[in-house]
Amino acid sequence: MKKLALLSLLMVPAILLASGGDAESTRYFAQTGRETDFWPRVVNFIIFASLLYYLIASPIKNFFVGRKEGIAGQLREIEDKLQAAKDEKKEAQTRLDESGKKAEQIIADAKKEATLLAQKIAEANESELILMEKQLAEKMTLEERRSAREAIDEILSENITNDDIMIDESKVVDIISKKVA
Known part of the structure; x- marks a missing residue:
């Protein structure tokens, strides 16, 4: 449909102009002395x-x-x-690399610190164990002495009475004066 309309728009003016006949062309020739106005139109177009x-x-x-x-x-x-x-990507990558290195350094430092703390704790525990062993030894010697005293007191109190020991007044005064001095 479009092709037909386009063809008719081109053909109708061509047919109408072609049917002008010789009457007009003879009149134009009589007025201008030329058969066509092609060259004046070309000149006008070039000027335009x-x-x-x-x-x-x-x-x-x-x-x-x-x-x-x-x-x-x-x-x-x-x-x-x-x-x-x-540039920002390179800078970010550089910061990322630096952060990775810092993280590795922090981890290494943390491991070192952990080993140092473990050593300090182990040393503190060892010194505490040594102290506890000393205290145990002292308690054991005290308990041995106390049990020996109790055993001696028990044996003496059961077997020896005040009537068995004869102390005269001069011996009592000597014992008290020794204890006071």
């Missing part, structure tokens, strides 16, 4: 095109130059942003 070019060429050039510069500016801006992003 030159004026149009003179008036419109500079703004069109400026538009396209401005458009070209705008696109180039946008491209430079995008490239700058891309480079900045790459």
Whole structure:
């Protein structure tokens, strides 16, 4: 349908102009002395095109130059942003590497500190064990003495009475004076 409409738009004016006949062309020839007006129309078209070019060429050039510069500016801006992003990525990677190294250092320090703390705790435990062993030995000697005293007191109290020991007054005074002195 579109092709038919386009074909009719082209053909109808051509048919109408072709049917003009010789009457008009003879009258034109009589007025101008030429058979066709092709060359004057070409000259008019060239003048029109030159004026149009003179008036419109500079703004069109400026538009396209401005458009070209705008696109180039946008491209430079995008490239700058891309480079900045790459730099930030490198910086972030560097910080990540440094953080990894710091983490390894912290872990190593923590392990060293843990071993030092374990050694200190072990040394403290050993010194506490030695102290406890000494205290145990002292308690054992005290208990041995106390049990020996109790055993001696028990044996003496059961077997020896006050009547069995004869102390006269001079011996009692000597014993008390020794204890006081």
